[in-house]
Amino acid sequence: MKRPGLRARVTAGFAVGALLVSAAMALLSYQLTERFLLDERERTAKRAVMSDARIVRAGLDVDDPEVLPVLRSLDTGANRRALLWHDGDFYSRTVVDNTLTDSLPDSVMTMVSQGKAGVQRVRIGDRPAMVFGVPLGPDTALYEIDYMGELDGNLKVLGLVLTLVAAGTAVAGALMGMYASRRVMRPLATVADAARDIAAGNLAARLDPATEPDLARLATSFNHMVDQLSARMERDRRFAADVSHELRSPLQTLSAAASVLERRRDQFDPRTAQATGLVVEEVQRFQELVTDLLELARSDQPADSSPVDVAAIARQLCRQRGLPTSLVTVEADTSPVWHVDRRRIEQVLANLIDNAQAHGGGAVAVRLTRHHSLQVLEVDDEGPGVSPDDRDAIFDRFVRGRSAGARGDNDGTGLGLALVAQHVTAHAGTVQVLDRPGGGARFRIELPPERT
Amino acid sequence: MVAVLLIEDDDRIRLSLSLALEDEGYTVHTAATAEEGLLRQRREPADTVLVDLMLPGIDGFQAIRELRRDDDVPIVVVSARDDTHDIVAALEAGADDYVVKPVAVKELSARLRALRRRGRSGPSAAPQAQLDLGDLQVRAQAGEVLLHGQPLALTRTEFRLLCELAEHAGQVLSRQQLLARVWEYDFGDERLVDVHVGRLRQKIEDDPGSPRRLVTVRGLGYKMPR
Numbered sequence: 001m002k003r004p005g006l007r008a009r010v011t012a013g014f015a016v017g018a019l020l021v022s023a024a025m026a027l028l029s030y031q032l033t034e035r036f037l038l039d040e041r042e043r044t045a046k047r048a049v050m051s052d053a054r055i056v057r058a059g060l061d062v063d064d065p066e067v068l069p070v071l072r073s074l075d076t077g078a079n080r081r082a083l084l085w086h087d088g089d090f091y092s093r094t095v096v097d098n099t100l101t102d103s104l105p106d107s108v109m110t111m112v113s114q115g116k117a118g119v120q121r122v123r124i125g126d127r128p129a130m131v132f133g134v135p136l137g138p139d140t141a142l143y144e145i146d147y148m149g150e151l152d153g154n155l156k157v158l159g160l161v162l163t164l165v166a167a168g169t170a171v172a173g174a175l176m177g178m179y180a181s182r183r184v185m186r187p188l189a190t191v192a193d194a195a196r197d198i199a200a201g202n203l204a205a206r207l208d209p210a211t212e213p214d215l216a217r218l219a220t221s222f223n224h225m226v227d228q229l230s231a232r233m234e235r236d237r238r239f240a241a242d243v244s245h246e247l248r249s250p251l252q253t254l255s256a257a258a259s260v261l262e263r264r265r266d267q268f269d270p271r272t273a274q275a276t277g278l279v280v281e282e283v284q285r286f287q288e289l290v291t292d293l294l295e296l297a298r299s300d301q302p303a304d305s306s307p308v309d310v311a312a313i314a315r316q317l318c319r320q321r322g323l324p325t326s327l328v329t330v331e332a333d334t335s336p337v338w339h340v341d342r343r344r345i346e347q348v349l350a351n352l353i354d355n356a357q358a359h360g361g362g363a364v365a366v367r368l369t370r371h372h373s374l375q376v377l378e379v380d381d382e383g384p385g386v387s388p389d390d391r392d393a394i395f396d397r398f399v400r401g402r403s404a405g406a407r408g409d410n411d412g413t414g415l416g417l418a419l420v421a422q423h424v425t426a427h428a429g430t431v432q433v434l435d436r437p438g439g440g441a442r443f444r445i446e447l448p449p450e451r452t
Numbered sequence: 453m454v455a456v457l458l459i460e461d462d463d464r465i466r467l468s469l470s471l472a473l474e475d476e477g478y479t480v481h482t483a484a485t486a487e488e489g490l491l492r493q494r495r496e497p498a499d500t501v502l503v504d505l506m507l508p509g510i511d512g513f514q515a516i517r518e519l520r521r522d523d524d525v526p527i528v529v530v531s532a533r534d535d536t537h538d539i540v541a542a543l544e545a546g547a548d549d550y551v552v553k554p555v556a557v558k559e560l561s562a563r564l565r566a567l568r569r570r571g572r573s574g575p576s577a578a579p580q581a582q583l584d585l586g587d588l589q590v591r592a593q594a595g596e597v598l599l600h601g602q603p604l605a606l607t608r609t610e611f612r613l614l615c616e617l618a619e620h621a622g623q624v625l626s627r628q629q630l631l632a633r634v635w636e637y638d639f640g641d642e643r644l645v646d647v648h649v650g651r652l653r654q655k656i657e658d659d660p661g662s663p664r665r666l667v668t669v670r671g672l673g674y675k676m677p678r
Contacts, residue, residue: 241533241535244532244533244534245506245532245533248532248552248553248554249462249465249532249553250464251553251554252462252465252468252469252530252532252553252554252555253462253464253465253467253468254468254554255554255555255556255557256465256468256469256471256472256557257468257471257472259472259475259556259557259558260468260471260472260475263475287554290554307671309628312628316638319638320638337671342642343641
């Protein structure tokens with residue numbers, strides 16, 4: 001299972017933390033409030049009971065006392081019930097309720113029998129109550145039962161309110177967690193942006209360690225990494241440039257010297273003339289090979305983008321090769337001006353046309369068209385086509401066309417189509433070889449529209 | 453005989469190129485360093501200078517600037533360096549054209565011929581005797597350009613470029629059209645045009661930063677408004 005993201009975990013952590021704290025606080029407040037209210041109630045009730053006890057004692061402290069009128073004279077209100085134990089019998093203002101007398105707790109009765117006043121919280125039926133016992137003399141005691149239904153209701157409301165507060169706090173905690181994690185992640189977004197810039201080739205992108213002190217370490221190591229990377233790329237670039245220079249210089253000498261030989265070829269004896277021909281041709285081939293190799297070595301660099309009349313280039317290339325410019329067609333819905341790297345698209349077209357000339361029996365069509373939003377370039381030939389097995393390999397380096405057979409004059413460098421593939425990739429496009437309807441091969445290039 | 457000065461530090465390239473260029477009918481002066489080349493050019497001026505960029509002592513860029521200081525001799529860079537940065541820097545220093553080694557001698561020879569045809573009284577110069585564009589007057593046949601009545605010092609390439617644009621004033625010329633007409637390239641590097649337009653603006657514009665005599669038409673090319 002996928003691990004939940006950092007933000008989800010931070011949010012959940014905040015919610016749980018807030019819930020725990022607020023629940024603990026709610027529980028504590030509930031208990032403190034409950035105890036305070038009960039104590040208060042007990043004090044109030046105790047005063048009333050003592051006052052009742054004085055009245056009852058006074059009422060019974062006469063000769064031949066009458067119990068009921070004394071009890072009835074007590075102002076017990078709605079919540080209190082008074083029970084008088086006198087000479088082995090219970091009395092109350094009305095008929096003595098057995099459930100009441102049974103519910104008197106033993107602890108209170110024991111205290112009273114020892115001549116001490118006692119109090120005990122009990123539940124009678126399902127109602128909470130406090131039972132007071134006050135000894136009034138040797139066979140006499142006053143018990144009062146104080147029902148606390150109202151207090152109980154208040155405590156229930158309090159409990160509900162505190163529960164809601166706790167839940168609300170947990171939600172607030174979660175929201176805070178979301179906000180905080182978003183804030184914390186924000187600096188990472190700048191890191192992500194910088195990384196994206198670098199991947200896109202902007203090696204000047206750096207992070208400022210001063211803006212986010214907490215991320216200073218990340219920023220420093222990130223910058224260090226980019227420094228290393230750009231130093232490495234600079235080394236590679238310089239190496240490629242050095243290699244290029246070191247290869248081009250002797251080739252210049254060879255090329256110029258070969259042209260001097262070539263010019264005097266008919267003054268040579270036949271063997272020397274033949275050898276001269278080989279030298280001149282091979283120097284030319286070697287020159288093309290080196291140029292293509294150097295081009296291939298740097299073709300992974302990002303492509304330029306400027307408006308280029310691709311159809312005009314195609315026509316010019318056809319003219320140079322003695323092909324009719326009518327080969328080049330532009331579909332009605334297609335603009336001939338594309339935003340591409342001029343030098344590279346020129347090479348792509350030249351290599352595809354040369355490939356068709358060398359291996360495909362000649363180019364028969366160069367077409368600019370659209371496919372949905374893609375810009376499509378097709379070069380058709382009338383050769384034997386390319387068998388499905390070879391369709392990927394044909395874009396590899398140093399793969400030569402089968403139709404060429406043994407190496408001949410028009411063999412090419414074996415790098416032409418590899419260069420095409422590299423250049424097209426640099427434009428974020430694709431190249432593939434298909435069957436041309438009616439025989440032959442169709443090289444099809446699709447470029448994304450309007451690169452910027 | 454057309455004389456060419458070849459400034460090249462690689463002995464073998466210098467020897468083989470001068471042999472090949474002599475075969476093409478040129479008189480070749482050679483120099484292994486920029487200092488030597490500048491001295492030679494002062495004593496015995498060649499019609500065209502071929503210069504390498506990587507030279508011991510004064511480098512090719514500096515040599516081009518020195519040559520340009522008091523001369524409009526056509527300069528072609530022949531260098532193994534082919535990155536945009538070097539090409540643009542060499543053109544901005546004042547070079548007229550740029551070829552990358554290894555260059556075929558026939559191709560180099562063709563570039564030299566095209567460069568010579570760019571001369572002031574060449575057949576491709578503007579037919580009209582004078583083109584008036586406000587305070588800018590182009591006298592094609594005389595090879596003169598006057599700005600506010602004062603003659604301007606232009607190189608041949610700058611002059612041909614200005615003539616082409618002035619002749620078609622009010623019309624947009626694409627970079628490829630300019631390459632074909634001025635440099636005689638079938639198609640080539642558009643940076644040649646851009647850098648030369650920039651150099652021309654330095655000379656004909658009051659404020660080269662916001663040109664009004666030679667304007668860029670985005671995506672199309674350049675034009676001189678009538």
